[in-house]
Amino acid sequence: MIITEGLTRKFKDLVAVEGLDLEVEEGEVFGFLGPNGAGKTTTVRMLAALIAPTSGRAVVAGYQLGKENQKIREVVGVLTESPGLYGRLSAYQNLEFFARLYGVRARAGQVEKYLRMLDLWDRRDEPVGRFSKGLQQKVALARALIHEPRVLFLDEPTAGLDPEAAKLVRDFIEELAKEERRTIFLCTHNLSEAERLCDRIGLIKQRLIKVGTPEELKGELYGRRTVIQLKSLPPAVEAEIGRLPFVEGLQADGNKLILTLAQPESQNPLIVRRLVELGGEVQWVQKMEHTLEEVYLDLVKEGE
Ligand SMILES: Nc1ncnc2c1ncn2[C@@H]1O[C@H](COP(=O)(O)OP(=O)(O)O)[C@@H](O)[C@H]1O
Ligand SMILES: [Mg+2]
16 A cells, blocks of 8 residues: 655755655554654655655555655545644534545535544534644544545654543544554554554664564564473473473573573473473463563664
């Protein structure tokens, strides 16, 4: 649904985005994760045909960036960092206005659909200027969706919202993500948000540092580890386990063994069986979890 090749944008001598190679599938929620100034907004503005790349190519929903920009603008929806609504107009009037701008047919029905989906129907006639930030963000989301875009770009959709409003917006994105044909490109510097909402995540800092599912990102850097707690851990038992050919890493911590394994699902049972043969009393077998935050900080540091 989105393909980029060497996509680059410079601002004078500052390289905001460098050599971006990316593929986002239809129906996917793709997280674009990076610190402030990493080039996320610049990427979205390029892909939505709002600014031109300095070099490189991109195809969005089958249309070539640069050659078919008008088509691209018709099939994408963008939620920018500021809501971009008319404060004096009501929620209904705002959506009606943007629906007209996009040439949406059956406007009334579309406006009603999104106002209802976002629980704003009862407040449709209030000026959005009086709404809380969270409610304004919901109207802005409805605005980005009113023409049923095939690709939805969400640029930091929960930034600056209080936790309750952020939750409302996240829950709504989760709902949208269930629609199979809608592709969502979500920029965020919020790790738990990316982990919760995204099928895959690309880490960016000017260049693309890494792409993978949240699980892959967590697994790849650290290997996958199993923690086994025994009633007691004699050194001979530890040495025996270390001799198993598929054990890639082994650490002992008190009565716990921490193992790095490539395929824990099939290897854990073998290890437990060996431990029992050696007379070990297994109390707990656990998966060692890494937070995406650890991975992120590491990779961003590496990217420098
Ligand atoms: N219009 C612009 N003119 C000059 N520099 C810009 C402009 N837009 C963005 N930049 C710079 O490009 C870099 C990337 O910015 P941006 O894409 O907004 O990052 P992010 O959205 O990840 O925080 C930053 O260093 C920013 O200052
Ligand atoms: Mg930004």
